[in-house]
Amino acid sequence: LLAKLHTEGHPHLLGVGVIQDEKNSAYNILSLSQNGLTIMPSSLYTLEGEIFDKIRNNYKQYIQTLFELIGYSTENAKKIANDIYEFDKELASDFKSNHNLTYSSESTYNKMSVYELEKLTPSIRWSTLFKIMNIKTGQVIVQTPNFYQNLNALKENKDLEIWKNKLKSRIILNKTTALPFAFRDALAELRSVFGGVKTYTPRSEELLDEFNGELLGKLYVKEYFNEESKIKVEAMCANIKEAFKKRLENNKWLTTETKNKALQKL
Numbered sequence: 001l002l003a004k005l006h007t008e009g010h011p012h013l014l015g016v017g018v019i020q021d022e023k024n025s026a027y028n029i030l031s032l033s034q035n036g037l038t039i040m041p042s043s044l045y046t047l048e049g050e051i052f053d054k055i056r057n058n059y060k061q062y063i064q065t066l067f068e069l070i071g072y073s074t075e076n077a078k079k080i081a082n083d084i085y086e087f088d089k090e091l092a093s094d095f096k097s098n099h100n101l102t103y104s105s106e107s108t109y110n111k112m113s114v115y116e117l118e119k120l121t122p123s124i125r126w127s128t129l130f131k132i133m134n135i136k137t138g139q140v141i142v143q144t145p146n147f148y149q150n151l152n153a154l155k156e157n158k159d160l161e162i163w164k165n166k167l168k169s170r171i172i173l174n175k176t177t178a179l180p181f182a183f184r185d186a187l188a189e190l191r192s193v194f195g196g197v198k199t200y201t202p203r204s205e206e207l208l209d210e211f212n213g214e215l216l217g218k219l220y221v222k223e224y225f226n227e228e229s230k231i232k233v234e235a236m237c238a239n240i241k242e243a244f245k246k247r248l249e250n251n252k253w254l255t256t257e258t259k260n261k262a263l264q265k266l
Helices: 002-007 050-069 073-091 098-103 114-120 126-132 145-157 160-174 179-194 203-224 229-250 256-265
Strands: 017-018 028-033 111-113 138-143
Touching: 002 126, 002 160, 050 073, 050 160, 050 179, 073 145, 073 160, 073 256, 098 256, 114 126, 114 145, 229 256
Parallel strands: 028 138
Antiparallel strands: 017 028, 111 138
16 A cells, blocks of 8 residues: 555655665666654654644644544544554654765665565565556665664554554645645644744645646746846856866865866766
8 A cells, every 4th residue: 555655646654766876876776765754853753842842742633633624533533643643753763864864875875685675674565565666676775774674663563553544644634735724724733833823825826836836937937037137147157167167176185087077077
């Protein structure tokens, strides 16, 4: 189901993507990274303080409201919200920080075969998932092995109903724009904890952006970004590029081979 939802525009828990192979830049490779939290960063689940308690309580209230809106009793919805929160809290425990993901390339470069990946997470049948996603690959880079080992444990330890409700909440969240106003109101309430104000984007604007954003952008550029502005920006970019070229040429610590490759790339 996770794989099927991924192909239908509801990627969740499986952070599947394609990246450039850091150790062989001529090739792209399948990548697996962490995914699945509604509120970020992951530290929000453990940080102490009044504001963090408020964020966590608002998140639980949001999930409860979602399930009440689709017909669950208040009592059941509250239990489901607590279950999903605990699921997310456990999921967050093995999330890498954005800093580590960005700057610790050695720790995120874990190339393995699909067979090795299935040994890493024996309860997740990756070959089956990839087949459903129409992915054909022999190798994958697992950026966050601990996350997937944790996900494997959650598959073993969490009741199936909790998994189902977790996915329900994600699909509802993804489709909020198309649902009645009460769903949008609940989401705005959750976001207000982060932004301080409860704001809405009119549905008409959201839909225009979703389906005609690029076309509208083209019209906007035609109106507000004339040819003269374009010439100025291109000249500025050319100056920056030329300054960078001179800095590379005068660089003292790069080897000649590296410097030549950098200039070629520039």
